Amino acid sequence: MDDTISTAAEAIEADALPRLYEAHCSPDESSNKGPNVPDCIARKPVTQKSPAQWAYERTVLYLRNFEEQLDNEHEVAMGFVGGNAGVLRIEGMGYFDPDIVTFYGTDAEGGRTQLVQHVSQLSVIFRALPKARPGKAPNRIGFRLVEDLEKAQAATS
Template structure:
């Protein structure tokens, strides 16, 4: 019969709906996935003598980025080190995300690269 969805069609639709609900219920999780993709691209562009730094819009400070994590449903957490070696942590609501990735001189023998396991 034409027009009646098959079981694979229904399963695919169910999967799409579940994914849409996951993004709607955890927007910070969705945002971190997008940030990871952009970070990977950015890291490919910088030299071996540099690493990724982050600058928050409206703030003159820059720090060496070490990790990005999420506190669902709405918060992104940026961990890093400033120029003086102090540990830094930035909390940013997903709806107000405005960060700039910048190339900064490495602070150790090997440049730090952000890696993602997921």
């Protein structure tokens, strides 16, 4: 317990802003403070978001952060926990209020794939895979998803 005194407005703002904490073994990774939370996500209080929207937004930030660490020869994919479903090269993502998050993409053989998941079961493993199209720019879905969030916020402001 500390002796810090906060105004009611500061307490409400602190409750509304997303908080993040990470610790890493490697000193090189310790400087990674996790995803930078853009205003389009931080502006709306968490208490006004559905579990699906809030899970979607945070997953998008982790996805973008993972992509920032990839070289130009790799793209992001996700592995599945349990079973032999393989991986899904992430090409799209969405949510369906109040509690569903979905991932769209292709599997290792190029077949269309979609994962629909309840937020209470959300468990995502990001994996770096060689680019699907060598010689082309890597697909960076995380950056496009953040741009979509920013456009949506601008349209409602």
